[in-house]
Structures are given as structure tokens and as C-alpha cells.
Amino acid sequence: MSAKELPRGEVQGEKPQRPKHSKPAKPTRDWRSPLHAYFEAHRTGLRDSLWRMARQPIGSFLTCLVMGIALALPMGVSLLLSNVERLGGSWQRAAQISVFLDLNIQEEQGKQLQEQITALPDVVNVRWIGRDEALQELQQQAGLGEALKELPENPLPSVISVTPREIDKGRLDMLRSQLAELPGVQQVQLDMQWVERLTAILKLGERFVFGLTVILIVALLLVIGNTIRLAIENRRTEIEVIKLVGGTDGYVRRPFLYMGALYGVGAGVAAWGLLAFGLDWLNEAVIDLAGLYGSDFALAGVSFDEGMQLLIGAILLGYIGAWLAVARHLRELAPR
Numbered sequence: 001m002s003a004k005e006l007p008r009g010e011v012q013g014e015k016p017q018r019p020k021h022s023k024p025a026k027p028t029r030d031w032r033s034p035l036h037a038y039f040e041a042h043r044t045g046l047r048d049s050l051w052r053m054a055r056q057p058i059g060s061f062l063t064c065l066v067m068g069i070a071l072a073l074p075m076g077v078s079l080l081l082s083n084v085e086r087l088g089g090s091w092q093r094a095a096q097i098s099v100f101l102d103l104n105i106q107e108e109q110g111k112q113l114q115e116q117i118t119a120l121p122d123v124v125n126v127r128w129i130g131r132d133e134a135l136q137e138l139q140q141q142a143g144l145g146e147a148l149k150e151l152p153e154n155p156l157p158s159v160i161s162v163t164p165r166e167i168d169k170g171r172l173d174m175l176r177s178q179l180a181e182l183p184g185v186q187q188v189q190l191d192m193q194w195v196e197r198l199t200a201i202l203k204l205g206e207r208f209v210f211g212l213t214v215i216l217i218v219a220l221l222l223v224i225g226n227t228i229r230l231a232i233e234n235r236r237t238e239i240e241v242i243k244l245v246g247g248t249d250g251y252v253r254r255p256f257l258y259m260g261a262l263y264g265v266g267a268g269v270a271a272w273g274l275l276a277f278g279l280d281w282l283n284e285a286v287i288d289l290a291g292l293y294g295s296d297f298a299l300a301g302v303s304f305d306e307g308m309q310l311l312i313g314a315i316l317l318g319y320i321g322a323w324l325a326v327a328r329h330l331r332e333l334a335p336r
Helices: 032-055 057-085 088-094 107-118 131-142 145-149 169-180 192-234 236-244 249-292 304-333
Strands: 097-101 123-129 159-164 185-190
Touching: 032 057, 032 249, 057 192, 057 249, 057 304, 097 107, 097 169, 107 123, 107 159, 159 169, 169 185, 192 236, 192 249, 192 304, 236 249, 249 304
Parallel strands: none
Antiparallel strands: 097 159, 097 185, 123 159
16 A cells, blocks of 8 residues: 555554544542442431331330330439438548547637648548537537536537548548647547448449449340341341342341331430439439438439430440341341
8 A cells, every 4th residue: 555545644654643532531430429329328227227116116115115224223223322422421420530629728729720620631621619519519419418517617628520521441541640640639539430331331332233234234235136136037038138139248237237226215215214203203202301300402313414325325235236136147147
């Protein structure tokens, strides 16, 4: 073929030139597509779980109620203990340190000593009891008013009543030693038996709450696991078909995880309501009893932060219980 016969734009011995715009375009991928598919899958799983729970309203309500009762028990005991600790003022009075001063200590010197004790870091409150006031209290409490009036002079010393900041045996021993070294102090008295009893009661309560919480958490996981297992058994054929056509374990697992979380929401709301109602009902009797002792003590209810912690914990327990149940039974649903 001669040069004249070559196609236009080609010369003999030279490579044909391609048009400038003949490069193939690279396929562009929209990053929003997988994100949209991700959210759509979760929306579908959540909607499917809500629909299946709504089809069995009584069963779903009873499951949430059982879980709520199991959650409310340890939380209620913990709240009662925290309310009991609010009565620490009376318990601290049982652990008060009585500092007896010398008989020759004047009131001005005693007041200075009181200010010095108030400045100690382990002291929360200090009360000055003069000799005359101490004698009056003894006459009222002991019922020996007439006999004490016959005494030629007041035999009682001035007393400084010290309320410790913390009820701890080691710190109280250190505080008692510091008070005994102060000038003008004759004797320091502390009833350690009350402190040991109080510490033992608090430790017993904490252990009881911890053990009850562990037992009921296990019971909650069993309840939610059994509920999810029944839901899986009801959809066994559907799940096998989904896995047969290539459905992933995550796709199969997602609705059940949402179901467990929704049961947790219902249980948390039920537990919150039961605690609020129960404490309010019990508070009436507590107020009446406290009024008989001249106190205005009342039970503190469930705060918003405590309620949210309870709700979040219930959701996590429902999610974890559903995850364990699905992980256990999903291996059995492989397509045959």
C-alpha cells in the first residue's frame, strides 16, 4: 500500500495518532451509595423487629415487665442503702469522740481549743458542752435531777463533742491520738464498737447488693436469650433460605439484635417506673415514722442520671443477651 493509500493522519513508518478524547473514562463510584445501603439495612432491621414485637403485644409486655422487675430489685436495694447512708448524721453521732477537758480549764481556753480542733482535716463538726450544760443533760437523761442538786459543786468537766468526717477505724484511731495530745485534754473517749458495727452493716449491704445484681444479670441474660431463641426457631425456615441465597450472618443477626435492644428499652422504662412508684409509696410511711422522732427525713427518689444509667444498662444487657443467643444458634442454621 502506497503512502497515498494510507488512511488520513497516518504516514508510512509512523504510528497512527489517536484522537485526544479517545481515552476510556474511569468509572466513578458514589461514596454515598454504600452509606445509604448501610443505613437502609439497619432501618429495615429495626422496622422488622418493631413489627414482630407489635404482633405479640402481650408477650412483649410480659417479657419487658419480667426484665424490669429483675432490674428494679438490685437498683431498689442500692437506692435504699444510699438513703440509709443519708442517716449518717445519727450514725456519726454514735461514733462521736468525746474530749473531756481538765476541771481547771476556763471557757475561753475551751473555746480556743474548740477552734483548734475544728481546723483538723478529719473533723466535720465540733460542739462545745460546758460544765453547767453537761450537768443539765445528765439530770434529764439519768433521771437523777433531785440527787444531783444536792451535790455541793458540779463534778462534771467541760466536753468537746467531735464528729469525724469519715467513719473509718484507722482514721478514727489517728484522730483520737491527735486529740489526746492537745493541751488541757484529760481524756478522749470513742466507742469503737459502734464504728465496727456500722462498718460491718455497710459491708454486708454492699456485698448483698453485688451478689443480687450478679444473679439477676445472669437471669436477665437467660430471659432475653430464651426469648430470642424462640424468635429464631419461629423463623428457622426463613433464615435457612436467606443463608442459602447468600445472606450474611450480619444480615440475619441484625433484626434479633434490635429486638434485644428494644426489649432492653422496655425493661429499663418498666424498672424506672417501678422504682419511682415503689419509693413514692414507701416514702409516705417513712415520713410518718420520721415525724414521730422529730425528723424531716424522706427517701430520695430516682434521679434523672440514675434513671438514664438504668435505661442504658438495660439496653446493653438486652443487646448482649441477644448477641449471645444468636451466635449460639446461628451455626445450627446453616443451609442443608
